[in-house]
Amino acid sequence: MSRRRVAFVIHRYGRGGAEYLCQVAAERLAQRHDVTVLTTCAIDHETWANALPAGESVENGVRIRRFPTKHARSPDFNAMLGHVLSGHATVADERAWLRAQGPHSPELLDEIARTKDTFDTMFFVTYLYEPTAIGLQLxxxxxxxxxxxHDEPPIRASxxxxxxxxxxxxxFLTPAERRFVHQLFGNHDIPSTIASMGLEPVPDVSGDEFRARHGIAGHLLVYLGRVEGAKGxxxxxxxxxxxxxxxxxxxALVGQNVMRxxxxxxxLPLGIVSDREKHESLRAATVFIMPSAYESLSIATLEAWQHGVPVLVNQGSEVLVDHVRASKGGLYFRGKVDLAAALDTLLDDPSLRHRMGLNGQRYVAANYTWERVDAAYDRVIEEVAAGRQRPRSPVPRGEG
Structure with missing residues (x-):
């Protein structure tokens, strides 16, 4: 296998679900390829303020080039989205909305255009933001x-x-994501692969210590992720x-407390915690809950299963429902009454919780290994690097 020059382009690096996925993929590829990440100086997705210095650094074998954002997220970007989705917006209106949503970094876009010929393959992570939406087309x-x-209003913008x-x-991260994108955009002819990420073995931690530290008695329900309305x-x-x-x-709400x-x-909102305490919370959990209807993978749900914890997930997310049906590792709910009934079922049946937790463990162990993911990335890198000048060929519509 040739050592290739690979780039990842992402709105921010190393924070959150998609950002974390990008980080671990880049660090693993850097063990056998020359990897560069092109990103912004932002950390906070609410403001896109320049929190990190611009310039180049190396972290865990990955070269990172950060570029400043030009302005904070516009307070009226949601109102602008309404116009974009009305069917009356111009291309200029849509690009203005992308800039208003942020992060808007003209220097990052210029870098993509300037250096694209130096890379064999460029991965653009997360469709929603300008670095991918505009940068990929450069x-x-x-x-x-x-x-x-996932199925959310902005994805329908032209x-x-x-x-x-x-x-x-x-x-794609899951078969459900591929089904959704193919149905919405009719782009079955573009070659595609399903490859998400592998999960590292969980650390040896104590749930009892977590409970004692926070004075928790009785059943513990854990949520991991940003604590915000968009996540349910x-x-x-x-x-x-x-x-x-x-x-x-x-x-226990574990993650950035956006809702305050x-x-x-x-x-019990705990805010951002260490990786160790995150795993302690999962080890201590009776049930893990994911209320978000907008998930493209849900790393947190997979991590809960690694600890043998049954899950409750929002039925509005096809990805989460697919996970639960395939694994038999939990239940799904739609609405307040449904949630209460499902939670009653799990709290009242320890043996059911145990079986579902073990089912989830087996599902993750069988499907989320780095050996599979590494091989998929290497194959895609080689195909793109070797075939840039060849016309695209149609591919089957199946899920293979």
Whole structure:
């Protein structure tokens, strides 16, 4: 296998689900390829403020080039999206919305255009933001799109129709994501692969220590991720406060507390914690819950299964429902009444929880190994690098 020059383009690096996926993929590829990440100086997706210095650094074998954002996220970007989806927006309107949403970094886009010929393959991660939506179309013959797509209003903007027709290859995280994108964009002719990520073995941690540290008795329900309305957390907090058995349960919210939820039984917002404490919370959990309807993989759900914890997931997410059906590792719910009934079922049946937790463990061990993912990345890199000048060939419509 040749050592290739590979780039990853992403709106921010090493934070959150898609950003973490990009980081671990880049670091693994750097063991056998020359890998560069092109990204912004931003950390906070609400403001896109320049929190990190611009310039080049090397982290874990990966060369990282960061470029400043030009302005913060516009407060009226959601209103602009309404116009974009109305059917009356011009191309200029849609590009203005992308800039307003952020991150807007003209220097990053210029770098993509300037250096594209120095890379054999370029991975563009997450369809939603300007570095991918505009940046990929500056280098389509080298481009692999990792869209992390799910059914949400912005994906229907016409600017994304161009994006999903442009790359040489698309890497999907799940079969559900591929079905959704093919149905929406009709781009079955573009070669595609399903390859998400492998999961490292979980550390040896104690759930008892986590419970003692936070004074938790009784059942523990854990959520991992940004605590925000877009992730379904607003409804989850409301429903758990109204849950008839709330005195028996603590809901630990582990992740950036965007909603500024206050600590009051049964709600325990912990904010951002160390990786070790994250795993301690999962080891301590009775049930893991993912209330988001907008998931393209849900690393947190897979990590919960690694700890043998059954899951409750939002039925509105086809990806999560696919996971649960394939694994038999949990239940799914739609709405407040459904959630209460499903939670009652799990809390009242320890043997069911145990079986579902083991099923989830087996599912992750069988499907989320780095050997599979590494081989898929290497194959795609070689195909794109070797075939940039050849016309695309149709591929079957199946899920293979």
């Amino acid at each position: 280098a389509p013959e080298r481009a692999v799109l990792i869209p992390t797509a 600017v994304f129709r161009e994006l999903f027709r442009a790359p040489r290859h698309i890497m 957390c607003e409804e989850l907090v409301e429903w758990m406060r109204a849950y008839p058995r709330s005195g028996e349960v603590t809901l 939820t206050r600590s009051a039984p049964p709600i």
